Amino acid sequence: MSLMHALLVALGLSVAGNAALGWAWVGAREKSATTLVERDNARAAASACSDATEDLRDLADKRGAEAKKAQAAARAAATGRQQAANAILSTPPAVPGNACGSAQVRVDGWLRGRAQP
Template sequence: MSLMQTLLVALGLSVAGNAALGWAWVGAREKSATTVVERDSARAAASACSDGTDDLRDLADERGAEAKKAQAAARISATGRQQAANTILSTPSAVPGNACASAQVRVDGWLRGRAQP
């Protein structure tokens, strides 16, 4: 009987050990699956971030090109206005000795020029 009891105890310990190993394996498998899902989620988020960054870079390039065109147009417009201002400043008084009357003549000329298309 002693041998039988020893075998039963050994069998019980073996079953308990296998159950513990099985339980540990199931836990490790679930942890591994969770890690894989988290990894895939992080990769998807990083990919979406990269795509968003590329889209923003493309938009910035487009806006930069538009800004250069607008700056060129503003430069041309400013050059014309600067030339007009230099002409006005270099023109002698319309009515020498009367700054008010000279200013009125300049304003009238400016208004006439503004009314033309």
């Protein structure tokens, strides 16, 4: 009986060892599958982020070009207004000795200039 008992114990240990190895293998396989899914999700998120970044870069370039045009137009308008202001400031009083009269002449001239298209 002792040989049979020893064989049964060895068989039981072998079955227990195989069961433990099987469970370990199943756990490793599930962990590997989860890792692959996480990797694929991370790649998809990174790709979406890259696409969105490229879209934002294109939009920024477009807005930058529009801003340069607007800045150029503003510079041109400012130059014209600065020249007009310099002309007004350098013009001697229209009515010497009468600041209100001179101001009225300037305002009338300015209003006439606004009425022209």
